[in-house]
Amino acid sequence: MGSYSLWQQEGIRLKQKVKTSSLRNNVTQNDVSSSTVQQQCVCDFVCLEVSLEVERAQEEWDALESIQPVLAEDLTPSPLISFNEALQHFQTTDLGDLLKSIQPTIRRTGLAAISHFLFGPPRIHKDLVEERDLVFAIAQCSLDNGQSVHMRVLQTIYRKLTCTRADCPRYGPHWENVGFQGSDPATDLRGTGFLSLMHTLYFVMDPEILPLAREIYKLSQHPVQNFPFCVMSINMTRIALHALREEVLSKECNRRQQVVAVLNDFYVATFLHLYQLWKSQQKTISDSGHVLKEVELFAKKNPKQFLKRLEGYLKERRAGTGHRTSPDTLSHSNPSPGDTGSRAGSQGGKEGKEMNFTGVCELPPEMEGEARLI
Template sequence: MIVFNLWSVLQWYLRPFIKWFLRKTTKLCELQRICYGDKPGAERTRNVEKSLMQSRTRDVKEVVAYLDGVVYERRFIPRYFRDILDPSIGIILRVKKINPKLHSTFVVSFRRCLEQIWSYRSLVDQVELLRQTQYDSTNDDHEDKLLKLWSLLVPDTPLEARVTKQWQHIGFQGDDPKTDFRGMGLLGLENLLYFATEYPQVSSHVLSHSLHPKYGYTYAIVGINITSMAYYLLKDGSAKTYMFNAKQNLPNVNLFHKFYCYLFYEFDKMWIESKPANIMEFSDIFKKFENAVRIELADPASVFRINVEVDNV
């Protein structure tokens, strides 16, 4: 720990000299070297973010604070990007003495990085709001979503009542699912519903595994545990690899839901492959799964897709 702290202090003092030396020898600033040298996606965007966060230049710090403020005001949305980002990019170009006509490709790459970085921060804010919103059985919208979840997962069996033991069939603990959403709030329901809506065959496939006589588990409760895992991966920044490598999308709630679906499907696969003796092995297998996901996310080149494999378990 002492060695690590000493190295951190050395880096803090040596960083300006190293940047100056590289600027003199390459004729490019750090941001240019990143945008020209790193692969697009997580590798480039994370390094741009690190460079901006570590900058000691007042104007750069003000740009970062301004963009954070826009996120706080919940105005960082695509239709406002031009008005928000053009002045910010202009300041960076001026401060770093970058000619946009000579370095037009840098401007394009840098803009994409800014869109990803602050879309991610905006996503964290949106997900946090969903998590803090508690399920309310007097809210018609909440109730409609819960009933839709049932109809999607068990289309051939109508509910006998709103409060019924039937909910245990899809993995809730008691007669009323609302009590199971306390930890993750509405986010847990939104995740489960997205999985059943957007990936009906996959979610049904996973549900069938949860009902297995030997390897079964509580589908909804496990799903809410997966929500918790996805939430903390998002909060601590680990999910940036997934979000920044999604070439066709900027970080948004739908992309978070897709990340959740990937995690749920992959956990189910690991669970079945592990052939657990009973549900008491859940904690160990879940921890093993999370560690595997974190290792994969640590590689900036990782790309995550749901690859459906139908089996006869």
């Protein structure tokens, strides 16, 4: 009992001491407990904030680790594509649905059909029909972002014309630099489809005719005589396609036992003629509609001469004798429409640059029986 009393007394003494000490500091026991809880809450809140900051920092660091550094030497552009590789793509692709909708020849009736049969050009050989139909099927094919070959063709054209090594974005105003009319080249391919890109690809990838392509491209950038290069190229394809459909190229195709190669050469020959006419006669964008119409009619009347003239031009280049800039070997009997106003038009170069470019498809169609321009 004595020892228990001593412990009890000691406990009472300690309680009084704590109470006295608390009173001396003007703090009650409840205040001490409340202060402790508040301090603990503040500590927990600070710890939570720190944890969240650490977690966010870790996430940001993880994200940085997932980003691979891109050095200049790592920016490998897509490989250029040759015309033959692109053509092989279409030769090995199922184009059955497109082949059902092609019109490889003109539908003629009545006297027009009889006259064409008796006096018109020969029909294309049966063993060339498949190749001819392939051409028209490609002209029905639209640009497909999901096809790597299509994208490589587009990139190759841009890089060869601008002499750049890096790929460019699929969409953007940079396409206007090579003569498309907007940020998406696909919108300019109406009527000729992917065939127009194939022709431009041939133009820039054949080493013998690439210098001509760059000369024409340079003229298209002229401050006064400028024109949209790729849109003009599309119109050259349209003229070539019309000539093939109207069978004015059949004789040459039969002779060479080729369709694609003949069409390529005719496209280049037509572009050469337009280039020399445009340059020598000081044409501007305001003359484009009449010039294109004239070039089309003249090309279809003289396909053999056009092709021979291209051959002569290339021979002169190979021999290093230069080339003539005026189309004298195929000069017209009458002045070209708009000749009298060409000088006046050249003085308003800026006005011409803002004008809408007139393509062959926008001109009044010529009729031959039931024939219409596409």
